[in-house]
Amino acid sequence: MKKRDVLERASTFIYSHARLLDRKRFAYHFEGGSAEEVLRPYQNGDGGFGHALEPDMRGPHSQPVATETALLVIREVGGFGSDLLDGVIRYLRSLTLPGGGLPRATTEVNRYPHAPWWTTEQDGGPSINPTGSIIGMLLGQQERTDFFREDWFQNNVAYLWGCVEQGLPEDYHDAVQWISFLQHVPDQERAAKALSRLDAWLTGPNGIERDPLAEGYVHKVLDYAPTPESYAAKLISEQDIEKHLNWLISTQQEDGGWALTFPAVSPAGEQEWRGWLTIENLKTLKAYGRLS
Numbered sequence: 001m002k003k004r005d006v007l008e009r010a011s012t013f014i015y016s017h018a019r020l021l022d023r024k025r026f027a028y029h030f031e032g033g034s035a036e037e038v039l040r041p042y043q044n045g046d047g048g049f050g051h052a053l054e055p056d057m058r059g060p061h062s063q064p065v066a067t068e069t070a071l072l073v074i075r076e077v078g079g080f081g082s083d084l085l086d087g088v089i090r091y092l093r094s095l096t097l098p099g100g101g102l103p104r105a106t107t108e109v110n111r112y113p114h115a116p117w118w119t120t121e122q123d124g125g126p127s128i129n130p131t132g133s134i135i136g137m138l139l140g141q142q143e144r145t146d147f148f149r150e151d152w153f154q155n156n157v158a159y160l161w162g163c164v165e166q167g168l169p170e171d172y173h174d175a176v177q178w179i180s181f182l183q184h185v186p187d188q189e190r191a192a193k194a195l196s197r198l199d200a201w202l203t204g205p206n207g208i209e210r211d212p213l214a215e216g217y218v219h220k221v222l223d224y225a226p227t228p229e230s231y232a233a234k235l236i237s238e239q240d241i242e243k244h245l246n247w248l249i250s251t252q253q254e255d256g257g258w259a260l261t262f263p264a265v266s267p268a269g270e271q272e273w274r275g276w277l278t279i280e281n282l283k284t285l286k287a288y289g290r291l292s
Contacts, residue, residue: 006249007291010282013256018275021053021073025279028077029286036079039070046094047087055272056265057105059112062091064102068130071137080141089147092134096152100159101126102134115265128163131156132177139184157185164194168201172219175202179231203235210240212247217262220244226280227287245288248281 007030014026020038027033042053048062049070057063067088074080095102104127105120135156139148147153160181169175178198182191201207202224209218221244224232233241253259257278264270285291 006252006285007282009252009256010278011256013253013278014275017255017257017271018278019272022272022275022279025073025076026282029279029283035073035077036082036084039073039084042066042070043084043087047089047091048095049088052269052272055269055276056115057109057112057118058114058266058269059109061106061108061111063105063109064095064134065105065118065130067091068134068137071134075137075141080143085144089144092156093147093150093152096156097124097126098155099126100155100157101128102131102156103127104129113266115263115269126159128160128177129173130177132160132163132181135160136177136180136182136184139181139186160185161190164198168197169206171206172223175207175224183231199235202232208232208236212244222248222284226284229287241288245285245290248285249290252281 011026011030014023018026021035021042024033024035024038028035039049039053042049042051044050044060044062046062048064049066050057050060050062051066052058054063054066054069057066070084071088074082074084079085092102097103103120103123103125105118107120107123109118109120135153138144138153164178164182169178175198178194182195182198185191208224209220212220214220221236221240224230225236225241227233251258257274258281260270260273260277264273282291
């Protein structure tokens with residue numbers, strides 16, 4: 001398939017089916033547009049994000065994972081200097097648990113339609129997911145560092161050190177939390193020891209799925225290495241990268257988007273996820289030189 005065909009078909013899908021957020025992301029990456037402002041309707045008065053920004057949580061209330069999603073978009077469009085971050089810091093300061101760590105979700109999620117894996121029995125339990133990703137992204141940006149020495153932030157850093165030095169990831173979702181934190185935490189000498197253990201896990205039977213045709217809820221080469229600069233790219237051969245890029249192009253749907261690889265919580269959730277994943281896949285193809 002020609003490079004232009006992939007992008008043009010995806011453009012038709014995005015402008016026909018995707019939510020405004022992903023239309024703005026597409027415009028930012030491929031049409032010289034801006035995306036930051038579109039996040040504001042998803043931000044609540046407490047500074048966190050909700051309103052199905054994470055499509056598997058349909059409720060309006062702020063959630064840690066929806067706030068992680070917002071930070072991913074803020075990073076993507078170079079928006080860490082925005083006042084959006086002021087609200088995020090206020091929310092995370094209030095949400096950090098006494099011993100450090102952020103909850104995976106709060107029990108507010110149960111009041112609205114949500115994927116079963118987000119059901120939360122009680123508040124107050126820390127989770128590396130999404131604490132590692134959130135703290136890692138904040139450590140990795142340069143625009144705002146004034147809060148780095150605040151107790152809530154340092155408590156989260158201490159919690160994450162405990163996680164990565166006492167165990168191993170359970171799955172892909174844990175592994176990306178490790179990577180985000182360990183790549184950006186200032187003590188890189190200490191991080192190197194944990195990264196060595198992580199590398200062994202990534203290259204082991206529970207880590208990177210090398211078979212592009214593997215079915216089920218697995219995470220493959222391009223999930224771990226969506227760009228050549230990704231941490232895990234060093235562990236993957238050029239041949240495997242090319243094989244998975246070819247597979248990715250071959251799985252573009254007739255409507256120009258890509259299908260979900262996991263069950264959707266609702267038709268709206270499925271459509272929203274497809275828009276998000278289509279942008280992610282286009283970003284990967286662009287990063288590896290597969291788009292003009």
